[in-house]
Amino acid sequence: MSEQYPALVVIGPLLCALLVSVAGWLRPRLCLPLALLGLGIAASSSTGLLAQVLTHGPVTYRLGGWAPPWGIVYHVDNLNAVVAALVSWVALTNLVASYRAVMTDYPEKIGPFYTLYVLSVTGMLGMVVTGDAFNLYVLLEITSLTGYALIGLGGGRAPLASLNYLFLGTIGASFYLLGVGYLYIVTGSLNMADLAKLLTPLHGSLALLAAFAITLVGLWMKMAFFPLHAWLPNAYGFAPSPAASLLAPLMTKVMVYVMIRVMISVFTVEFILSEVALSHFVVWLAVAAMVAGGLLALGQRDLKRMLAYIVVAEVGYMVGGAWLGNKLAMTGAILHIINDAVMTFCVFLAAGCIYQKTRGTAFEDLQGLFKKMPWTMTALAAGALAMIGVPPFCGFFSKWYLIRGGLEAGHWGFVGALLFSSLVNVVLFFRIFEIAFFEPMSHGHGGHDGHGEQGGPVALAEAPLSMLLPLMAAALGLIALGLATGPLVEKIILPIIPAGLG
Amino acid sequence: MLVHSITPLLAVLVSLAAVPFIILCRKRPNARESVTFIAAGIKLLLVASLLPLVMAGKEVGITLAPVLPGAPLALKVDAFGLLFALVSSSLWIVTSAYSIGYMRGLDEHSQTRYFCFFAVALSATIGVAFSANLFTMYLFYEMLSLATYPLVTHHQDPEARSSGRKYLFYIMGTSIALALPAMIIAYQQTGTLAFSPAGILAGKVSPLMAGVLLFMFIFGFAKAGIIPVHSWLPAAMVAPTPVSALLHAVAVVKVGAFSILRIITGVFGVDLLKGLDLGMAVAWVAAFTIIVASLIALSQDGLKRRLAFSTIGQLSYIVLGLALLSPKGMTGGTLHIAMHAFGKITLFMCAGAIFVATGKKNISEMTGIGKRMPWTMAAFLVGSLSVIGLPPTGGFISKWYLALGCLQAGSVALLVVLLVSSLLNAAYFLPIVYRAYFKPPTEAAWAEGRSEGPAAAWVPPLVTAACSLALFFYPQPFLRLAQMAVASLFGG
Numbered sequence: 006m007s008e009q010y011p012a013l014v015v016i017g018p019l020l021c022a023l024l025v026s027v028a029g030w031l032r033p034r035l036c037l038p039l040a041l042l043g044l045g046i047a048a049s050s051s052t053g054l055l056a057q058v059l060t061h062g063p064v065t066y067r068l069g070g071w072a073p074p075w076g077i078v079y080h081v082d083n084l085n086a087v088v089a090a091l092v093s094w095v096a097l098t099n100l101v102a103s104y105r106a107v108m109t110d111y112p113e114k115i116g117p118f119y120t121l122y123v124l125s126v127t128g129m130l131g132m133v134v135t136g137d138a139f140n141l142y143v144l145l146e147i148t149s150l151t152g153y154a155l156i157g158l159g160g161g162r163a164p165l166a167s168l169n170y171l172f173l174g175t176i177g178a179s180f181y182l183l184g185v186g187y188l189y190i191v192t193g194s195l196n197m198a199d200l201a202k203l204l205t206p207l208h209g210s211l212a213l214l215a216a217f218a219i220t221l222v223g224l225w226m227k228m229a230f231f232p233l234h235a236w237l238p239n240a241y242g243f244a245p246s247p248a249a250s251l252l253a254p255l256m257t258k259v260m261v262y263v264m265i266r267v268m269i270s271v272f273t274v275e276f277i278l279s280e281v282a283l284s285h286f287v288v289w290l291a292v293a294a295m296v297a298g299g300l301l302a303l304g305q306r307d308l309k310r311m312l313a314y315i316v317v318a319e320v321g322y323m324v325g326g327a328w329l330g331n332k333l334a335m336t337g338a339i340l341h342i343i344n345d346a347v348m349t350f351c352v353f354l355a356a357g358c359i360y361q362k363t364r365g366t367a368f369e370d371l372q373g374l375f376k377k378m379p380w381t382m383t384a385l386a387a388g389a390l391a392m393i394g395v396p397p398f399c400g401f402f403s404k405w406y407l408i409r410g411g412l413e414a415g416h417w418g419f420v421g422a423l424l425f426s427s428l429v430n431v432v433l434f435f436r437i438f439e440i441a442f443f444e445p446m447s448h449g450h451g452g453h454d455g456h457g458e459q460g461g462p463v464a465l466a467e468a469p470l471s472m473l474l475p476l477m478a479a480a481l482g483l484i485a486l487g488l489a490t491g492p493l494v495e496k497i498i499l500p501i502i503p504a505g506l507g
Numbered sequence: 508m509l510v511h512s513i514t515p516l517l518a519v520l521v522s523l524a525a526v527p528f529i530i531l532c533r534k535r536p537n538a539r540e541s542v543t544f545i546a547a548g549i550k551l552l553l554v555a556s557l558l559p560l561v562m563a564g565k566e567v568g569i570t571l572a573p574v575l576p577g578a579p580l581a582l583k584v585d586a587f588g589l590l591f592a593l594v595s596s597s598l599w600i601v602t603s604a605y606s607i608g609y610m611r612g613l614d615e616h617s618q619t620r621y622f623c624f625f626a627v628a629l630s631a632t633i634g635v636a637f638s639a640n641l642f643t644m645y646l647f648y649e650m651l652s653l654a655t656y657p658l659v660t661h662h663q664d665p666e667a668r669s670s671g672r673k674y675l676f677y678i679m680g681t682s683i684a685l686a687l688p689a690m691i692i693a694y695q696q697t698g699t700l701a702f703s704p705a706g707i708l709a710g711k712v713s714p715l716m717a718g719v720l721l722f723m724f725i726f727g728f729a730k731a732g733i734i735p736v737h738s739w740l741p742a743a744m745v746a747p748t749p750v751s752a753l754l755h756a757v758a759v760v761k762v763g764a765f766s767i768l769r770i771i772t773g774v775f776g777v778d779l780l781k782g783l784d785l786g787m788a789v790a791w792v793a794a795f796t797i798i799v800a801s802l803i804a805l806s807q808d809g810l811k812r813r814l815a816f817s818t819i820g821q822l823s824y825i826v827l828g829l830a831l832l833s834p835k836g837m838t839g840g841t842l843h844i845a846m847h848a849f850g851k852i853t854l855f856m857c858a859g860a861i862f863v864a865t866g867k868k869n870i871s872e873m874t875g876i877g878k879r880m881p882w883t884m885a886a887f888l889v890g891s892l893s894v895i896g897l898p899p900t901g902g903f904i905s906k907w908y909l910a911l912g913c914l915q916a917g918s919v920a921l922l923v924v925l926l927v928s929s930l931l932n933a934a935y936f937l938p939i940v941y942r943a944y945f946k947p948p949t950e951a952a953w954a955e956g957r958s959e960g961p962a963a964a965w966v967p968p969l970v971t972a973a974c975s976l977a978l979f980f981y982p983q984p985f986l987r988l989a990q991m992a993v994a995s996l997f998g999g
Binding site for chain 2: 405420424443491495
C-alpha cells in the first residue's frame with residue numbers, strides 16, 4: 006500500500022471527483038461525503054508520503070510501470086512531499102469549513118461545486134508530485150479550468166472576473182506549454198530529471214534561454230507575479246468565499262513551487278546563476294511586487310480585495326527569495342510557501358466567516374465585529390500577525406530567512422521592501438481592526454455610558470461551529486508552524502537546497 | 508551555573524492561563540477578579556521562589572523550542588531579570604486591587620476584556636524579563652505591544668483611536684523598522700543572539716556598524732521613550748488610569764528600558780562599548796531626554812500628562828546609568844527600575860483616585876484638594892519625594908548610586924545634569940502638593956471634609972507609598988540583585 010502513495014495522492018481524489026459528479030445527479034446528499042473521502046485519501050496518503058520521503062529519501066513512482074523518460078513518473082522529494090501534504094490538508098480543512106456556505110449559497114449547484122472543487126485540488130496535487138514537464142501542463146489546465154468555473158459561480162461581477170482570469174490564465178499556460186515545446190525540440194524529452202541531464206551540455210544555447218524565459222513568463226502569469234497580476238484581485242475578490250479560501254492560499258503557492266521546481270530540477274541553479282543574467286532584474290521585480298501590492302492594498306475598501314492584493318505582495322516575497330541566489334533566501338522562499346499558504350488560508354477563511362454572517366466584506370460591513378464575532382476576529386488577528394511577521398506566528402520566520410538572504414546578497418532594496426511590506430501590513434490590518442473595534446462610534450465618551458458587561462448594542466453573532474473550528478485550527482496552525490520552524494528548516498528544507506547556491 | 512527548571516516558564520504562563528478563566532467568569536465580576544488575584548499571587552510566588560537560587564549566584568533556565576539555530580525560544584533567569592520580574596509581579600497584585608476600585612468606581616464598560624489583556628500584558632512582561640536571548644525578548648516585546656493596544660484604546664472613542672494609532676506607529680513601527688533589522692544583522696554577523704556578559708558583537712562588527720546597530724536598538728525599543736520616539740507615552744494617557752499606572756509607569760516602559768539594558772549588557776558588552784566610546788554617546792542622548800522631558804513636564808496642566816513626561820525623563824535615568832558603564836552607575840540604573848516603579852505607580856494611582864472621587868484631571872482644578880483627600884495626597888507626596896530622589900524614600904538610593912556612577916565614570920557634566928533634573932522634578936511635583944494642602948479650596952465641596960472615594964482606589968497608593976518609604980530603610984532584595992547583576996558583568 007505505502008508504495009502506492011504517490012499515485013493515491015492523485016488517483017484517489019480524481020476517482021472521487023467522478024463519483025461526486027455522478028452523485029450530483031442521483032443523490033446530492035452524498036456529494037460532500039464523497040468529496041471528503043477523496044480529499045481524505047489525498048491528505049492521508051500525502052502525509053504518509055512525506056513520512057516515507059523523510060525516512061527513506063526521494064520516491065520515484067512509474068505510472069503504469071512505464072519506464073522514464075517515456076513513461077510518466079512521479080518524483081517525490083522533501084519539497085513536493087511537504088507541499089502536497091500542505092495542499093491536501095488545507096483543501097480538506099476548507100472543504101469542512103465551507104460546507105455551510107455552499108449549502109446556503111448554492112443549494113442547487115452542490116454537485117458541480119464539489120466536483121470542481123475536488124478536481125481542482127487533484128490538479129494541484131498532480132502538479133506538485135509529477136516529475137514530467139508535459140504532464141504538469143495537463144494538470145495545470147485541470148486546475149485552471151476548474152478554478153475558472155469555481156470563481157465564475159460567484160454572483161455579481163464574478164463571471165466577468167473569471168473570464169478575465171481565463172484569458173490571462175490561458176495565455177500563461179500557453180506560454181508554459183510553448184516553453185516545454187522548445188525544450189522538447191532541443192532534447193526530445195519531457196521528463197524533468199532527464200531534461201536536467203540533457204540540458205547541461207546545451208548551456209549557452211539561445212534556444213534554451215528562450216525556453217527558460219518563455220516558461221518563466223507563463224508561470225509568473227499564473228502566479229500573478231507583478232506586473233502580471235492584473236487578473237488576481239478581481240478573481241479572488243469576487244470569487245465565492247469557499248472558492249476564494251481554496252484558490253487564494255493554494256494556487257499561487259503551487260505555481261511558486263512549480264517555478265522553484267523548474268529552476269532547481271530542470272534548468273538547475275548553475276544555469277540560472279551563470280547563464281541567465283536576470284537575477285538582479287527579477288529581484289527588483291519582486292521588490293516592485295511587494296511595494297505595489299502593499300500600496301494597492303491600501304487603496305481597497307473591501308476586506309477580500311485587500312487580502313487579494315496582499316497575495317500579490319506575498320508572491321513577491323517568494324519569487325524574490327528564490328532568485329536572490331543564496332541558500333538562506335531559497336530557504337526563506339520555500340518556508341514561505343508553507344507559511345503563506347496557511348496564513349492566507351486563515352485570513353480568507355475568516356473573511357468567509359464574516360461574509361457568512363454579514364453578507365458582505367466591504368469595510369462598512371465590518372463595524373462592531375469584535376463584539377459580534379470575537380472568535381473569527383481573533384483568528385483574523387492571528388493571520389494578520391503572521392502576515393505582519395510577529396513571532397511566534399509563522400510569517401516571522403520565513404521573513405527572517407528572507408531578510409537574512411537579502412542581507413547576504415547585499416540586496417538592500419529587497420530587505421527594505423520586506424520591512425516596508427511588514428509595516429504596510431500593520432497599517433492594513435489595524436485599519437480593519439479599528440473599524441471592527443471602534444465603529445460604530447458611540448455617542449460622546451465611549452467609556453462611561455454604563456451599559457456594563459454584556460450591554461453593548463450588538464449581540465454575539467458568530468459563524469457556525471463548522472466554520473469556526475477549522476478557522477481556529479488554521480489560526481493555531483500558524484503558531485504551531487512557527488514553533489516548528491527549527492525542524493522544518495533543518496529536516497525538510499535544507500536537504501533539498503541545491504549545493505550550487507552560495 | 509545554569510539550573511534547568513520549568514519554573515520560569517510557569518511564571519510567564521500563569522497569567523496567560525488565567526485568561527480563559529477570566530472569560531468563563533465574565534458574568535460574575537467577583538469571581539472574575541478573584542481569578543486575577545489568584546494568578547497574580549501564584550505569579551509572585553513563582554517569581555519569588557527563584558530568588559534563593561539567583562541570590563546563590565545561579566541562573567535558572569529552560570529551552571522551549573529550537574526555532575532558529577543559535578536563537579532558540581528560551582528563558583533564563585539572572586539577577587537583572589529577576590529584579591524586574593519581582594517588581595512587575597508584586598505591583599500587579601496592588602494594581603489589580605486598584606483596578607477594581609477604579610473600573611467599578613467609574614462603571615467602565617468591557618471590564619472582562621480589560622482584565623484579560625492586563626493578564627496577557629503581564630505574561631509578556633515577565634517573558635521579557637526572563638528571555639535568554641534577543642529573539643525571545645523580541646517575541647515578548649511585540650506581544651506586549653499588541654496586548655496593551657486594547658488597553659490604551661479602552662474607551663473606544665475618537666480620542667482613543669487616534670492615540671492608539673500613535674501608539675502603534677511609534678511602538679510597532681520602530682520595532683519593525685529598526686530593532687528587527689538590527690537584530691537580524693547582529694545574528695548574521697555572530698550566528699547567535701544569546702545574552703552573554705561579555706557581549707556577542709565584540710570583534711564581529713566594525714566600529715561604524717556597532718554604532719549604527721546600537722542606535723537602531725535604542726530607538727527601535729521605543730518603549731523606553733528616548734526622545735524623539737517618546738510621544739506615544741503622553742498619548743497613551745487616554746487609557747484607564749490603572750493601565751497608566753502599571754503599564755505606563757512600570758511594565759511597558761520598563762520593558763523598553765530593560766531591553767536597552769540587555770542590549771548594553773548582553774549584546775554589546777561593557778568592554779566593546781567602552782572601547783568604542785559609545786557609552787558616553789548614549790549617556791548624552793539620555794541626558795538630553797532627561798532635561799527636555801522635565802522641562803516639558805513643567806508646563807503640563809493635565810496631571811497624567813505631567814506624570815507621563817516625568818516618566819520619560821526617569822526612564823532615561825535608567826539608560827543613563829547603564830550607559831555610564833561604571834559599576835556604581837549601572838547598579839543605580841538597574842536599581843532605578845525598581846525604585847522609580849514604586850514611586851511612579853503611587854503617583855498614577857493617586858491621579859486615578861482623584862479622578863474617581865472628583866472627576867478632576869487637571870492640576871489647576873486641584874487647589875485645596877488635600878482637605879478632601881488627605882491620605883491620597885499624602886501618598887502623592889511620598890511618591891513625589893521618591894521620584895525626585897529625596898530621603899527617606901527608595902528613589903534616593905538609586906539616585907545616590909547614579910550620582911556616584913557619574914563620578915566613577917569621571918563625568919561631572921552628567922552629574923550636573925542629574926542635579927538639575929532633580930531640581931526640575933521638585934519644581935513640577937512639589938507645587939502640586941503645596942497647592943493641595945496649603946491653598947484655600949476653590950471648590951466649595953472640598954471644604955466639607957474627608958471623602959476619598961472607594962477604598963480600593965486610595966488604599967493601593969498608600970501601600971505602594973509605604974513600600975517606597977520601606978525601600979529607603981531596607982532596599983533588599985533589589986539592591987542586592989542589582990549589585991550581583993552588575994558584578995557579573997565586571998567578572999565577579
